[in-house]
Amino acid sequence: MKYAFVLLLSLTSFFNVLQVSAQEKDITGTWKTIDDKTGIVKSHVEIYKKGNKYYGKVVKILDPDAPAKPLCENCDGDLKDAPIIGLEILKNFEKEDDEYEDGTILDPENGKTYKAKLWLDEEDENKLNVRGYILFLYRTQTWERL
Template sequence: MRLLITVAFIFIAFAKAYSQDITGVWKTVDEESGIVKSHVEIFENDGKYYGKVLKVLDPEAPEKPLCISCDGDLKDAPIEGLVIINDLEAKDKVYKNGTVLDPENGKSYDCKIWLNEDNPDLLMVRGYILFLYRTQTWVRLK
């Protein structure tokens, strides 16, 4: 009986290690310079996933950066606290059917995200229009 319980605990530990989800805080990194630009928290609410900018770290950004290029209610909204990922739905290992806002240009794109298969501490974030897309790699903040 003890062996069965021990095996069950080991199985649960491995399952948790390999089934990490996307929630948590992620570092966004500029692909060209390698500079960390921000921290984004991904969270779940009513079965959908969202991403909120916690902190802008870009050394070239103003002290209190605003979404100058955004439209409507988001026009001149503070980027810190801004929800930039909206309404993602979990479909197997991919989260999709949502949008991502680029605060630098104020545009929203269709979005899907997934964990890197080889490293669950890397999040692949893809914004796209039709068949044109760009994928960024975000790093889990530990």
């Protein structure tokens, strides 16, 4: 009986560790976007889950020179002159192992949408790699969790 209790306690602790590890690998939350060319923090993006897919919207612009209510001036269609605050820039990402794939990212500065994938840094789960690409050309930014 004593051994059964110790085994049960060990299994409970093991499953709690697994649950915490799974939660830490989640990309939901708010992230600081950092320009890969200048190193400047540009905005805060909230990543959230709807159904089985992940999305992200701009919740704050940090550029002191930005207008009070910045608009997506270079966007096309329904997004033309849409407010950037609240704009969904990450869409339709699906979790595949340790990566989030098959989604798109909108660059509000140029109004273009790119195929993209996301993954947490292997050494620091508070860093998110965000890669937008066209064919074999790509650009990767590292965002930091708030």
